[in-house]
Amino acid sequence: MSFKPQIKVPATYMRGGTSKGVFFNLTDLPLEAQVAGPERDTLLLRVIGSPDPYAKHTDGMGGATSSTSKTVILSKSTQPDHDVDYLFGQVAIDKPFIDWSGNCGNLTAAVGSFAISNGLVDSTRIPDNGIAVVRIWQANIKKTIVAHVPITQGEVQETGDFELDGVTFPAAEVVVEFMNPADGEGSMFPSGCLVxxxxxxxxxxxxxxxxxxxxxxxxxxxxxxxxxxxxxxxxxxxxxxxxxxxxxxxxxxxxxxxxxxxxxxxxxxxxxxxxxxxxxxxxxxxxxxxxxxxxxxxxxxxxxxxxxxxxxxxxxxxxxxxxxxxxxxxxxxxxxxxxxxxxxxxxxxxxxxxxxxxxxxxxxxxxxxxAVMSRSARVLMQGNVRVPQV
Missing domain, CATH: 3.10.310.10 (Diaminopimelate Epimerase; Chain A, domain 1)
Known part of the structure; x- marks a missing residue:
């Protein structure tokens, strides 16, 4: 019996706020995974290591918690006046499915940094020193988010003295603005009642x-x-x-x-x-x-x-x-x-x-x-994830 070799997929492992996940540039994914569907889900499940009946994610990049079983796909934005499209997948730990129904606000803090570092933001919008304003289209919920990313000598600044409860070490502050954050097309209070x-x-x-x-x-x-x-x-x-x-x-x-x-x-x-x-x-x-x-x-x-x-x-x-x-x-x-x-x-x-x-x-x-909050983000590791071929 012969076995196929693993495939290599460029990826970046990032912390954003109190979460961490595996980030991909859409164009780096295998062609069949560049569109939504079972091929994409199968790939990302295997990257994270789900489903895992042991709930450990020993054979994947996940951390076996809701905060660490996450995937992100980014691409140049298809929306006017936006820089990057952000698609988030919450990966179940012990079940073979990915929930694409919502956003991850914590990982949003890392989206701007990844987009800048991977050439998804026009260079004219990135100062040599200062704050880069990254306009994010959150594709899951179809909303605009604006990330204010610190830049030093033309590169994303990740280190700093901003402390965030739930994160052990300080880092650079990233201010995130959630514009018109009511989710969906209906009322902010779906029943029409506050209680x-x-x-x-x-x-x-x-x-x-x-x-x-x-x-x-x-x-x-x-x-x-x-x-x-x-x-x-x-x-x-x-x-x-x-x-x-x-x-x-x-x-x-x-x-x-x-x-x-x-x-x-x-x-x-x-x-x-x-x-x-x-x-x-x-x-x-x-x-x-x-x-x-x-x-x-x-x-x-x-x-x-x-x-x-x-x-x-x-x-x-x-x-x-x-x-x-x-x-x-x-x-x-x-x-x-x-x-x-x-x-x-x-x-x-x-x-x-x-x-x-x-x-x-x-x-x-x-x-x-x-809604406005401050978070922080940094790259933990980048290179290639290895995924066994089915």
Whole structure:
């Protein structure tokens, strides 16, 4: 029996915010993977090492968490007044599928850097020293994102003193603006209400704020779900029954938001919607041992991604948090103290994060104008990934 050799595909392994993933230039992919379809998914699954029943990703580039099982495909933009098209794939760990339904806000911070370093941004837009403004078209959700990338002597600056809770070492600050971040074509609040009641058979009825901003997200009050709001990963991720309960609630929320037409479809749409719970600001000790003081934050938020409590906060969920906080009367806004606000500092398992957002009401409908946050990014490794041929 003869075996085919592995193929080599140029790739860059990057950290963006509190996530990391494998980045590709579209034109570097094999021809059959340059278009959406099973060939592309098969390739990327093998790159990451999924599906892995051991949940370790030993035979791939993934890190066996929702934060590290990610792929990104970039190309010169097909949209006017944009520099780069950004397509994100959230790779399931133990199942053979990739969810293309949403964005990764954390990896967005690395998109501008990759685009500049790989010639996807016109050289006239890159200063010798200063800030390069990279106009990103997020192809999953069809939205504009603007990344402000520091440049030193004509090259992307990755080192710096900006610290981000959830990331061990400091790096250069990248400011990311999410323009008109409401997801999809419908209302920012799909039911038309700031707070709804979600009836989950055999589990209970819960107040929920359903919002399409950054990424579709379901926000619950922590105490209604039986939590305090300062939980760390081990308190939830080690409880199989709790995770199953969260997934059932999330599936019913997805149905109520109109993202799926029947509950079974939630299994193949794990990336969206996100499910999160909020509580009033409280002091707690973060996973790093850092003491978070009640006076340092406006609210506590915990969010799940791909069925597990996130170690920090997804960038897109941070947009949803800030946008919901800006709208008086949502569960997020009320937990943060109510009233009008244009920014929020929230506590998450790894520490704190401040995000700015603006929302306006017109003709009875709320609209998100922009959300802004600071992240950092850097190249971890670049070269070729090796993929066995099928």
């Amino acid at each position: 709804d009641m979600l009836d989950v058979p055999d589990i209970g009825k819960f107040a929920v704020t359903m919002i399409n901003a950054g990424i579709p997200t379901l926000f619950f009050n922590a105490d209604e779900l039986g939590y305090i709001g300062t939980e760390l990963q081990e308190a939830i991720n080690g409880d199989a029954q709790a995770l199953e309960r969260f997934e059932i609630i999330r599936a019913h929320g997805a149905l109520k938001m109109g993202l799926i037409s029947n509950l079974d479809q939630a299994q193949s749409r794990q990336h969206t919607p996100k499910i999160a719970f909020v509580s009033k600001a409280q002091s707690y000790v973060a996973s790093s041992g850092k003491h978070i003081n009640v006076d340092d934050i406006d609210i506590c938020v915990r969010a799940l991604s791909m069925g597990k409590l996130h170690h920090a906060m997804m960038g897109t969920a941070a947009v949803a948090i800030a946008t919901a906080a800006a709208v008086p009367g949502t569960l997020v806004n009320l937990a943060a103290g109510g009233g009008a606000r244009d920014n929020v500092t929230f506590g998450h398992p790894s520490g704190t994060l401040r995000v700015g957002a603006s929302a306006i009401e017109s003709n009875g409908q709320w609209h998100a104008e922009k």
